[in-house]
Amino acid sequence: GQSLEQPSEVTAVEGAIVQINCTYQTSGFYGLSWYQQHDGGAPTFLSYNALDGLEETGRFSSFLSRSDSYGYLLLQELQMKDSASYFCAVISDYKLSFGAGTTVTVRA
Amino acid sequence: DTEVTQTPKHLVMGMTNKKSLKCEQHMGHRAMYWYKQKAKKPPELMFVYSYEKLSINESVPSRFSPECPNSSLLNLHLHALQPEDSALYLCASSHPIDTYEQYFGPGTRLTVT
Numbered sequence: 689g690q691s692l693e694q695p696s697e698v699t700a701v702e703g704a705i706v707q708i709n710c711t712y713q714t715s716g717f718y719g720l721s722w723y724q725q726h727d728g729g730a731p732t733f734l735s736y737n738a739l740d741g742l743e744e745t746g747r748f749s750s751f752l753s754r755s756d757s758y759g760y761l762l763l764q765e766l767q768m769k770d771s772a773s774y775f776c777a778v779i780s781d782y783k784l785s786f787g788a789g790t791t792v793t794v795r796a
Numbered sequence: 797d798t799e800v801t802q803t804p805k806h807l808v809m810g811m812t813n814k815k816s817l818k819c820e821q822h823m824g825h826r827a828m829y830w831y832k833q834k835a836k837k838p839p840e841l842m843f844v845y846s847y848e849k850l851s852i853n854e855s856v857p858s859r860f861s862p863e864c865p866n867s868s869l870l871n872l873h874l875h876a877l878q879p880e881d882s883a884l885y886l887c888a889s890s891h892p893i894d895t896y897e898q899y900f901g902p903g904t905r906l907t908v909t
Contacts, residue, residue: 718895718896719896721896721897729902730800730886730900730901730902730903731839731886731888731898731900732900733896733897733898733899736896736897738896775838775839777896779895779896782827782844782846782851782852782892782895783841783844783852783895784841784895784896784898785841786838786839786840787838788837788838789836789837789838
């Protein structure tokens with residue numbers, strides 16, 4: 689089976705930087721994805737890392753270390769609209785398995 | 797068009813009712829998924845269809861019956877549900893080899909009374 693750990697909540701002010709860590713244990717690992725879900729909304733794909741290193745997409749970046757079974761999502765220049773739940777998800781056996789999610793609250 | 801649509805948005809049904817949830821995508825994706833999501837929890841995979849064939853069933857009770865009539869449509873037939881089945885049911889699609897990037901629909905909020 690799969691096991692993913694990420695913090696349950698993070699609070700930060702507008703303009704700040706937030707890092708959401710994700711550690712995983714899984715067999716047949718192919719990569720790590722990140723999804724954002726606003727309250728009442730659908731999960732939206734943010735990023736994917738199959739290889740070690742940093743992937744940057746605008747204000748969001750994602751990092752993977754396969755040897756450490758660890759990744760993180762970095763949210764820069766936080767905006768109020770970034771208040772949402774963020775899920776890391778591992779891909780194995782053609783399935784996505786999600787972590788419990790991190791609720792990010794952005795304060796003015 | 798990068799949209800996955802789901803109907804209905806809300807559904808209230810009794811434990812003896814039969815109802816169906818519908819999902820549609822026109823992105824040419826050949827993998828489609830059903831997830832169940834409880835409040836403050838992550839989505840849980842229920843079923844995966846690949847090229848209109850059921851490829852994964854995550855030991856879902858038989859009161860949930862999926863159907864993929866064609867490459868654009870996915871249904872979830874519901875019968876004799878329990879109150880604990882109340883949840884948000886999400887449909888998603890992707891290219892079969894791009895499982896990591898799934899496009900989710902807005903979901904159907906199901907309440908079983």
